[in-house]
Amino acid sequence: MEIIHPNISHNRIRVAIFDFDGTLSLLRSGWTQIMHALMFGELNRTPRHEDTTVLDAFITDLIYSTSGQQTIYQMMRLAEEVSNRGGMPDTPQEYLRIFTEELLARVNERIIAIESGANTPADWLVPGALEFLQALAARGITCYIVSGTGEDFVRDEAALLGIAPYFAGIFGAHADYKNHSKKIVIGKLVAQHALQPGELVTFGDGAPEIADTKAVGGIGVGLATDEEKRAGIHPQKRAVLVQAGADAIVPDFSECAALTAYLFG
Numbered sequence: 001m002e003i004i005h006p007n008i009s010h011n012r013i014r015v016a017i018f019d020f021d022g023t024l025s026l027l028r029s030g031w032t033q034i035m036h037a038l039m040f041g042e043l044n045r046t047p048r049h050e051d052t053t054v055l056d057a058f059i060t061d062l063i064y065s066t067s068g069q070q071t072i073y074q075m076m077r078l079a080e081e082v083s084n085r086g087g088m089p090d091t092p093q094e095y096l097r098i099f100t101e102e103l104l105a106r107v108n109e110r111i112i113a114i115e116s117g118a119n120t121p122a123d124w125l126v127p128g129a130l131e132f133l134q135a136l137a138a139r140g141i142t143c144y145i146v147s148g149t150g151e152d153f154v155r156d157e158a159a160l161l162g163i164a165p166y167f168a169g170i171f172g173a174h175a176d177y178k179n180h181s182k183k184i185v186i187g188k189l190v191a192q193h194a195l196q197p198g199e200l201v202t203f204g205d206g207a208p209e210i211a212d213t214k215a216v217g218g219i220g221v222g223l224a225t226d227e228e229k230r231a232g233i234h235p236q237k238r239a240v241l242v243q244a245g246a247d248a249i250v251p252d253f254s255e256c257a258a259l260t261a262y263l264f265g
Helices: 031-043 052-066 071-084 092-116 129-138 151-160 182-192 207-215 235-244 256-264
Strands: 015-018 142-150 169-173 200-204 219-223 248-250
Touching (some): 015 182, 031 071, 031 092, 142 182, 151 169, 182 207, 207 219, 219 235
């Protein structure tokens, strides 16, 4: 656990917000490779594309800097970058369809493995997630999921992983994406609970939820999860989270006692 800002307001937290993919769930691990392949294929066909090494690095930075946004915004950015290089882009909605179709094929295999008993829900949870949720429940903390993934998917997958009962509400992406951003949802929860500075903590592996939480006086804990190795810090995630204003960085929830001590004193 890396503490960036040690002087937070201890023992004032009443509400906790969690991102879903990469923060609690690993069912979508590998999504970055799928998105990278889609973006590389589209951009590499444009008239003014960079060489392979430069383009590869550009796409990697783009993906991690926009991680946590609703996926449609990443597809909008892809269409914009295709145009910038002299290409004729598909619509962001078509890019989203292609990406989602490929990702869901992988996710569905994992869901079937859980439902058949070949895997357990714990196999697809970020390490320590269930124990940490139990620790927050014991303290009476009200928890929510706020995700950039489609809300129906998040609800179904949270139930499959056995963590849905720990949340008072689950919010995800909608077709009406402009009215369902993380910033809007966080603002509504702050108003609903009349939260004062230091009474909200957010856990996430993307910049939006951390920055939006800090903007309303909350505490931001960055999950720099390495979703493939399932251990250690992912350096690119860490850099983005620190820049977004994270107060602390953790690789997962395995250091439950240390994280609880930091947040609650």
